Amino acid sequence: MYIVVGANGFLGSYVVKSLVSNTDEEIIATYHGKSEKLYYPRVNWVQLDVTDKNSISRLEKLVENTAECRIFYFAACHNLDLVKREPDFAKNINITALESFLEIFSDAESLWFSSTDCVYGENTNEIKAFKETDPTCPVSEYGRQKLEAEKVVTSYGFNVARLPFMLGASLLENKKHFYDNIVEKTIQGQDFTLADGLWRSALDYESVADILVKLSMIKNAPQTLNLCGDDALTKYDVGELIAKKHNLPMNHIIKVPEEEIMKLFDERRTSSTAMDNSLLKSVLGVSEIKIRI
């Protein structure tokens, strides 16, 4: 059996879709709040608030044997500016709730936790793309909270996937992604400004979901893995790929200096956080991981 925590999020909904296509297992998909639930056969939708221990216990009671569960844990407060403004609120979701969940599901067969490239900090002249063994030096409160959460996850013997900037068309009708906004605005003839910088080893949600599902079937995978694409892309590069895919005119996608975009944020962002994915490629036995828009 699989449990997807945060299944009505962008990544969660792609993972549910991938599990339905690539496995025959029963799936429990948890949603939070009133958000929509995608219909698939074999998927049992269960309400879960990870900050409420009773809610976690109710989920446990639905599962016959927690030791037979393979879990994906995606619940998070991950808006960098919100985490900076409300660090205690965010910590309650990102760390305290995670600890409560892991106490109850400590004997699960496997668990993959969604961490972030933000744990590394800024690339340097010496480190052009971070490897899993490189020192971590987060520049944001979000990065620091995820790093603390990683330590909790690995102390239980579970796995951490360090994810890059992810994108893709939302599978959820009422929740639009940055990707959908670019397509919609450009079709309407509105301008969309994108930074000529903020380099990340971006990857699409579908590829990330398919890789996570493969990893969940691999015994003894490395405890911490960079799960990202081969190429470091700017936000503008990503916009260009989206425009090409949808045959949209590029004149509405406006390139803006990185420093201008940085001024719009409350929290610090790194200029470049590229990650090295060679360990992941060796685990999967593939020679390349390219973004699929």
Ligand SMILES: NC(=O)c1ccc[n+]([C@@H]2O[C@H](COP(=O)([O-])OP(=O)(O)OC[C@H]3O[C@@H](n4cnc5c(N)ncnc54)[C@H](OP(=O)(O)O)[C@@H]3O)[C@@H](O)[C@H]2O)c1
């Ligand atoms: N998006 C990126 O580019 C990116 C990059 C690196 C890492 N990540 C990590 O990847 C994971 C998934 O991100 P995403 O892009 O799919 O974002 P998302 O759509 O916001 O997914 C996060 C999910 O967590 C759920 N959640 C929040 N608070 C919860 C609570 N108290 N109890 C239960 N569920 C709760 C949310 O449900 P509600 O919306 O109903 O509250 C949402 O479904 C996150 O852990 C994030 O930190 C994301």
